[in-house]
Amino acid sequence: MFAGSFACWVALPYMPGWSPANFNIGILYLLAVSSAVVIGILMAGWSSGSKWALFGAMRSAAQIVSYEVRSASRCWACS
Numbered sequence: 001m002f003a004g005s006f007a008c009w010v011a012l013p014y015m016p017g018w019s020p021a022n023f024n025i026g027i028l029y030l031l032a033v034s035s036a037v038v039i040g041i042l043m044a045g046w047s048s049g050s051k052w053a054l055f056g057a058m059r060s061a062a063q064i065v066s067y068e069v070r071s072a073s074r075c076w077a078c079s
């Protein structure tokens with residue numbers, strides 16, 4: 001989960017005209033990398049061996065996905 005959230009910082013410009021990586025699809029990259037965190041949450045719930053932890057991980061993943069769909073639609077509407 002740390003690598004997924006840390007990879008989002010690559011697409012953000014820090015100074016005018018300078019960014020660690022020049023992407024033509026910066027918003028799409030941010031959405032794709034931030035949604036990869038969901039896989040880590042599901043794997044953590046599944047690896048515990050308890051069905052209740054897996055149910056909790058699925059609930060958390062569903063909440064994150066529903067939030068990301070809404071924020072992605074707002075990003076595309078503004079651009």
